[in-house]
Amino acid sequence: MNHPKPEEWVPYLYGETTGSMRQEFKTHLQDCPACRQEIETWKRSMHQLDRWKLPRAARMSAETRMPFFRWAAATMIVLMAGMVIGRATAPKVDAERLKAAIAPEIHRQVSAEVAQLARDEAAREASLTLASGRRYTDQIAQQLYVVLKKDVDTVALNADAGLRHTAAQLFQLADYHPGQDPGVPNQ
Amino acid sequence: MWRVKLYDDHGDFDRLVHRWQEPIRRLCTRMLGDPHRGEDLKQDTFVRLFEKRKDYQPKGRFSTFLWRIALNLCYDELRRQKRRREFFSTNDSDSPDEASEEAPSETSRPDERAADLEEGEIVRRAVLQLPEIYRAVVVLRHYEDLKLARIAEVLEIPEGTVNSRMAEALVRLSRALEPKLKGKPAPTPCVNPVNMPRESIVL
Numbered sequence: 001m002n003h004p005k006p007e008e009w010v011p012y013l014y015g016e017t018t019g020s021m022r023q024e025f026k027t028h029l030q031d032c033p034a035c036r037q038e039i040e041t042w043k044r045s046m047h048q049l050d051r052w053k054l055p056r057a058a059r060m061s062a063e064t065r066m067p068f069f070r071w072a073a074a075t076m077i078v079l080m081a082g083m084v085i086g087r088a089t090a091p092k093v094d095a096e097r098l099k100a101a102i103a104p105e106i107h108r109q110v111s112a113e114v115a116q117l118a119r120d121e122a123a124r125e126a127s128l129t130l131a132s133g134r135r136y137t138d139q140i141a142q143q144l145y146v147v148l149k150k151d152v153d154t155v156a157l158n159a160d161a162g163l164r165h166t167a168a169q170l171f172q173l174a175d176y177h178p179g180q181d182p183g184v185p186n187q
Numbered sequence: 188m189w190r191v192k193l194y195d196d197h198g199d200f201d202r203l204v205h206r207w208q209e210p211i212r213r214l215c216t217r218m219l220g221d222p223h224r225g226e227d228l229k230q231d232t233f234v235r236l237f238e239k240r241k242d243y244q245p246k247g248r249f250s251t252f253l254w255r256i257a258l259n260l261c262y263d264e265l266r267r268q269k270r271r272r273e274f275f276s277t278n279d280s281d282s283p284d285e286a287s288e289e290a291p292s293e294t295s296r297p298d299e300r301a302a303d304l305e306e307g308e309i310v311r312r313a314v315l316q317l318p319e320i321y322r323a324v325v326v327l328r329h330y331e332d333l334k335l336a337r338i339a340e341v342l343e344i345p346e347g348t349v350n351s352r353m354a355e356a357l358v359r360l361s362r363a364l365e366p367k368l369k370g371k372p373a374p375t376p377c378v379n380p381v382n383m384p385r386e387s388i389v390l
Contacts (some may be wrong), residue, residue, distance in 0.1 A: 006354035007347065013357075014328060016335055045361040049329050052310040054216055071197070 003032065009039060013046065204233050207250075210331060211257050217326040218261040219268075220315040228264060232257040254333075254341045258323055265319055313363035321356035324349055 004012075004025065011017045012025045029036045211232050216225025235256050243252055314322060323342065327333045328349075335353070339346040 006358065007350035010350040010353045010357075011335060014335065041361045041365060042357045045357055045364050046329065048306075048310055048364045049314070049325070049360070051306045052217075052314065053307055054213055055222055 003035060004028065009042070013039070013042060200237060203236075203249075207253055208233070211253065214254070214257050214326055214331060215261055217314065217330055218258070218319075218322060219264060220311055224264065228257070228260050231260050235260065248340070251337070251341050254327070255343075258341070261323075262319060309367050310364065313360055316363060317356055317359055321352050321359065324352045325356045325360070328353060 009025070012022060017025065029039060208229060212225055212229040214225075215228035215232070216222050219225055219228065232253070236253060239256065243249070314325060317325065324338060327338045327341065328335065333341070335349050336346050339349045342349065
């Protein structure tokens with residue numbers, strides 16, 4: 001391989017040569033001190049270029065953000081203009097006629113709703129009252145049962161005592177003999 | 188881009204801006220050597236892109252269309268700066284205060300940061316001393332990692348011309364950098380947010 005021209009080295013330096021060409025350049029560099037020295041100098045310069053570092057990009061500046069705000073503001077203005085134009089160009093409404101037309105219907109609907117509400121409320125009250133009455137009746141019945149049971153027990157006890165007393169008197173009467181001192185029992 | 192062209196779709200345009208704003212900012216900053224003007228030109232590029240959306244031909248690459256717009260704006264700005272310098276006989280682009288915009292590694296020690304600043308400034312000046320046609324090739328190939336064929340497409344020149352411009356740029360850069368940076372260790376490669384690894388460079 002003859003000495004490559006300077007421009008022919010550029011693809012080699014940036015790794016853009018094909019495999020066979022690349023090998024040829026490498027071989028030439030091994031054999032040619034002049035080219036080797038020149039290419040080494042270029043490589044050093046290429047590395048030195050990396051010393052120039054740029055500052056990082058600043059965060060989105062106000063100027064960069066401005067277009068978004070401008071678009072948002074433009075949208076708002078268009079919407080508000082549309083509202084104003086719509087209100088201005090809308091046909092006028094005769095409020096009295098509209099009121100007269102819809103009042104009976106509204107009145108009818110309101111009356112129906114009030115009546116329905118009243119019915120619902122009455123039914124709810126009735127069911128609450130019935131439930132309360134049932135509870136009260138049960139309570140009274142329970143109390144009556146207790147009182148009656150107590151009375152029946154008292155009557156039963158008294159009757160039992162009376163019967164025992166009567167039985168004792170009957171025995172005493174059966175043992176009685178005339179002329180006998182009633183205080184002395186029969187022998 | 189064709190949706191932007193056909194329907195003026197602002198959502199898609201916003202996504203385009205989001206995707207490309209950083210590469211375009213870097214290109215403009217490297218071409219002008221000034222981060223502030225680079226940021227301004229980045230915004231101008233997207234304004235121009237929206238204005239010229241109807242000229243976009245879907246058969247071509249969108250990125251080529253965008254790089255061209257950005258580069259043309261850079262050339263216009265460089266011409267304006269040149270006229271201004273000639274008028275005021277001053278050299279605005281090499282003002283020392285712009286060196287403060289360098290961004291060395293934040294984890295390095297203060298003395299290393301100072302050294303990085305100095306070396307970065309040397310490289311920046313060397314790149315800015317290149318004529319525009321060479322600088323554009325260096326920025327697109329070395330910093331933005333575009334293939335040589337793509338650069339030819341963007342610049343609308345033959346690929347051989349791209350190679351010869353790159354070779355000439357390397358000769359000039361070596362001439363400018365070797366005496367100043369010789370013997371210093373090689374820096375870590377630039378982080379390239381385009382997600383194109385730099386392994387293509389022969390080490």
